[in-house]
Amino acid sequence: MHVRGAGLIGCAAAYGMYLSLRNLSPTSNMQQVRECLEHASQQLRATRPTAVNLRVGVEKILQAVETALGQSEGDGGQQAAEEAARQEAVRITDDAEFCRRIGEAGAEILQQLYERLFGCADFSMPLRMSVLTHCNAGWLAFASGLQIGVRFVAQVDETRPRFTSISCLELQGKHGVAHTVIADNTGGHLMRTGLVDVVITGADRVSSCGDACNKIGTYLKALAARDNNLPFYVALPSSTIDWRLKDGADIPIEQRGDDEVKYAEGLCEDGKRRKVLLTPQSSAAGNWAFDVTPSRLVTGLLTERGLAEASEKGLAALFPEALPLESCFGCCSTPLELGQADRT
Incomplete structure (x- = not known):
């Protein structure tokens, strides 16, 4: 990959x-x-x-x-x-601009949360809120928060088996964000013990009713967040919304090869990259790459047009041209057409 x-x-x-x-x-x-x-x-x-x-x-x-x-x-x-x-x-110009706007929407949410947690908007104080993110795209939602001075620490899931949060770490490093890499199953414990204030993830596909498909393990984070009364946000450009699909259960889930689970690859002390076997050679492995978080577990969707409720009504309020296009043009309508309105 x-x-x-x-x-x-x-x-x-x-x-x-x-x-x-x-x-x-x-x-x-x-x-x-x-x-x-x-x-x-x-x-x-x-x-x-x-x-x-x-x-x-x-x-x-x-x-x-x-x-x-x-x-x-x-x-x-x-x-x-x-x-x-x-x-x-x-297409590329749209996504770059949309990412910037998503960051602005995330910054506003983090600023509001910071004020609720600490009772002030004085970002010079040594107070940090804790953001848990899963997979690549969560950084988009809080990158702009740094520019306005919001102080936070990131809890970064390793996101096995692809370790896709490494990309997130690189971006955080450029922004100087304090962060801790945690094993995938650690998030629930951190939420229960008060060490997480908000969860922000990315998405690979979102249904028109707000169900969010993201890297495997996201659903478990959403369940833990709900059980601990923590906000759970999904950051995405509108190009990730599938306006043709209402039920997230209908999203096809990619299944990748066994070796991604059975082997791990990394940099050794001699500076060379090697792959090592983690399981018995004869063991079978299941490698579902994504899961779907139902909209009822999503506090809100952070988009290039701001925060949307995770529902068909909420998305239609921000993107009113999307559903009429779908009904008029059927399969010819795509999320990218939304960018036309944003450029006018």
């Missing part, structure tokens, strides 16, 4: 579609362009079934190219390739 995070997976898929076009001859006809993209689409969709951004990235290129072909007036597929490149540039 070389690409992590739903947004980046979507961008990589769009680039993959574009690069497939570059393999064509400049004299390729429209049918050859369509066949090339269909083949690339099938290959890409099969790689990561859970993150909706991948499907969205593929579909946006397909739509853009089909529009370009309709306007090409018989000059082959060159214009389609150019249009695909343009759409990809728009």
Whole structure:
């Protein structure tokens, strides 16, 4: 696995579609362009079934190219390739801006929580609240909190078996955030003993009713947060919302290879990376990569347009154009179309 995070997976898929076009001859006809993209689409969709951004990235290129072909007036597929490149540039620009806005929404929530916990907004005081995060994207929600001076310490799940929180640690290191790496099963204990004030995670797909699919183990964190009366937020760009899907139980859950569970790879004292076997060689292993947290356990969704209630009504209030688009255009409507409204 070389690409992590739903947004980046979507961008990589769009680039993959574009690069497939570059393999064509400049004299390729429209049918050859369509066949090339269909083949690339099938290959890409099969790689990561859970993150909706991948499907969205593929579909946006397909739509853009089909529009370009309709306007090409018989000059082959060159214009389609150019249009695909343009759409990809728009896609990446949207996600970068959306991430900044998510950070602003997270900062506002953390500031309010800080004031409730400590009874003041004086961030110069040596008071820190504790944020538990699981997997990559949680950092988005509190990066901007640092800019306004909110003081906190991060409890960072290792997120076995991929150890995906390492990316989060790198980003936290750049911002100078105090953090502690904890084993995945430690979060419940920390919540029960008062060592966590809020949980913030990312998401790989969110249903239109607010069910959130994220790295395996997120559901358990949400259950522990609810049992200990702690807020549980999910940070995501709107490109991660699957407007076609209402029930999170219908999200396909990727199952990865046994070796990710049975082996661990790391840097040894001699500076070389090695992989070691953790289990008996003959043992089978189950490797479900994601789980789904029901909306009833989610305090709120942190998006580029602010905080949304984890419900169809709550999401529709922030993205009123999404559901009408779905009913009007059916399968042609994708979350990326929401970015058009944000750029006007």
